[in-house]
Amino acid sequence: MTELSSLELLFTAVLALVVLSAVFGAILGFAAVQFKVEGNPLVEQVDALLPQTQCGQCGHPGCKPYAQAIVDEGEAINHCPPGGQATINALASLLDIPAPELDEEHGEEADVKTVAYIREEECIGCTKCIVACPVDAILGAAKLMHTVIASECTGCDLCVEPCPVDCIDMLPVPQGLADWHWDSPPSSAEQLQGLNIIATDRRPDVAA
């Protein structure tokens, strides 16, 4: 085998690098076109954690716009009262940031889920609530009685204000057997409350 001159060596090395870069460039270019991700996947992930009440209490017209704002504009994650602390914690762990407390300015976390209920005999059929409903959960037509599809209502409250005859109530969702589940046992700290396990505490006469 003949010895390569130093110039030939250099030439071979450069050639090899050029070929390699061309091949990998082609692969990357192909991947960029073929596996292009539409939209920001993080928005979808954030949106999946939001409660989808579409109530607008966060100041955005729905959960998706709020998710968009969190990702794009760095909006605070504690503006969602319906989701409460659980949603804030989930968002914080997804975005890897510390979890703040719920911002009370946007409303308080509700204890019970509510659903809108139209007192049908009082409804005048103005369709204002139908326009206001973000999830199309109200049925009805002009001058005809409206009613709420309870299973689709997110309890967002947006239909109450527009009603001219004030015939919409937000009623708590009845809790039946199907929703019941066992409670967690009380923590030992809770069990210890009121029990003095230190012997001298138990007998004040001895302690004194």
Added chain:
Amino acid sequence: MRKLWDIHGGIHPPENKEQSLKLAITQVPLPEVLVLPLNQHIGAPALPIVEPGDKVLKGQIIAEPNGFVSAAVHAPSSGTIAAIEDHAIPHPSGLNAPCIMIHPDSEERWCELQANTNYQTLAPEQVLSIIRNAGITGMGGAGFPSSVKLQPRQSISTLIINATECEPYITADDRLIRERAEEIIIGIDILAHILGRPEQVLIGIEDNKPEAYKALESALTSSAFATTIEVVDFPTKYPSGGEKQLIQILTGQEVPSGKLPAELGIVCQNIGTTYAIYKAVYKGEPLISRITTVTGNSCTKAGNYETLIGTPVSHLLANAGFDEFLCQRLIMGGPMMGYTLDDLSAPVIKSTNCLLAADIEESPPSNIAQACIRCGHCSQACPANLLPQQLYWYAKAKDYDKLAAHNLADCIECGACSYVCPSEIPLVQYYRAAKGEIRLIEQENVIADRARQRFEHHQERLIKAEEERNAKRAARKKAAELAKLAADNLTADNKGNTQTDEGLSGDTDIIQAALARVSAAKASPEQELKRLQRALSATENRLHKAQQKLEQGKAEDSTYGTLEASLEQSRLRHQEAVNNLSAYTSKNEASDTDNDSDKATSDQDQVALDAAAIAIKNAQQKAAQQADMSVLEKLQNQCDGLLKRLDKARNRLAQAESDKDENLEAFSNALTKLEGKLVDAEAKLAEAEAEAEAEAEASDAESFDSKSLEAKPLNKEQSH
């Protein structure tokens, strides 16, 4: 001898079975009322087909299954339907659920029954429908509708009859086998017939029931099915009666996580269910009674009782010599998997296999749970091969992903881990709570997904409607432009024909005309000034009136908002008039048309304006004071909100009145309702404000004084 396999883990708690085995099965006398919950099974609640007041016969169907996974309910005795209402049911939640109440007439008249002693000639589907119509559910405890379990999609090679009864204290199956083995064997043959004669039919029984084993053996030898059915006894261990555990013991096969035994070609049925199926098919009797063990130290007559479904627990206990004062805890089910029953009016249902009235020795109050010391006893005891200590850790942290990764769903809640835990941690309670939470979260996710979809569709629709509107608008605009262009062309043509030289004259004409109009509108300076002054004095008057009204309105809170609004409006108008005037006068000054009288007037106006501004300021301050007065801001806010809505409603009503709207009544309705709400809110507010009132009055008086002082110089200036 058959080869047997062992399961992982398991425990050997004291059996305590002998106390309830002394007596033969006893009939419980008819209670005064029978309570039949519509949901005694897993699946959808049954639909009642009777009305209160109806007469029903014993065995008559009173509620139909609602859907595939559901079971019918029958009248356990003849009598009258008293009511269909919510009543206490045996459930760990202690919640009430809809029940059919029957007052028995103690005649025990049966409805017409159709016995099928020749079930072998019937098609399996027919037998299945008999079982479904008889309302039979699993009698072992879970209560899954049997007809569903008996029509698997796979072909079945092994039928296993579960006679294990591994939980301490319970002897209902043991006693049933000893006394009614022949009937059970027929029931098993019916099952084998439905399942297309599986290759092997096994009865699994623990070796702590030798008498029951012997009874089955002798019943088998005397029956025609001796060759096909095999009784297998195996060492006693809790919980070998779990379905998956029993399958592993008898066949060595493990049912994979998340799969059903049917996927391995195995069907498992409880022996009590077999007896119920015998009765339903062979005798035509629906499921209206069951054997229930009543035991525990608080019962003097512990034993097994043939109880009508729907018998109140209190009635059953009274027959078993129950001592309420000895009883520390009444447990429905066994000591390992049962739950505390608080309401004794709850009935015995199809899955009630045991009532354990434990005294303080049997059920000592639980100690405080200590910290987990990671001893690993629980994982050695777990029959499902899980890691209970890890599950406990994650359940406490509510880490549901990790729980799923550690197969929480495979936990059978047998309680073996809690039993062996040296720290006395109620492990199973943690798992049950976590399972419930996970189920709830899954349900919520489904709902949220649907809401998201609906919201997206809603948005799409709105965008589409907007686009359509825009398109229409654009089309109209284009049409208008085209029409104009055509008209222009026409005029241009005309002009071109007649006056070609003066092509531009049309445009100049228009401009000149406009200029003339503007100059005409610009009247003489005196006139303009007078007009502006008139406007100023008019707005001033209005402002004064509004202020007076506001003073009055403060007395009656309800009109305050409107008045304030009108004050604001007149103030704005006044401001506008003043601006107009000052602009005009300054212009006049600049253009050398100086006029003394004009100047005087404008000065006067300026003074009046200042006074008015002060008055407005005062009014605003007062309003602010009034807002600050309330102690409970929330109540005030509520009141204010209501007031605003009330105003809106009033305006709307007025509008409707003037328009003669057909919804006038509805509007006035809404108004009165809102007023009612306001009165309520104000009543709440009044309490809170009681203290602040005196203070508020003082400040009110003060501000009024200063106001009148300021108002005097204003009058003086004006009188100049």
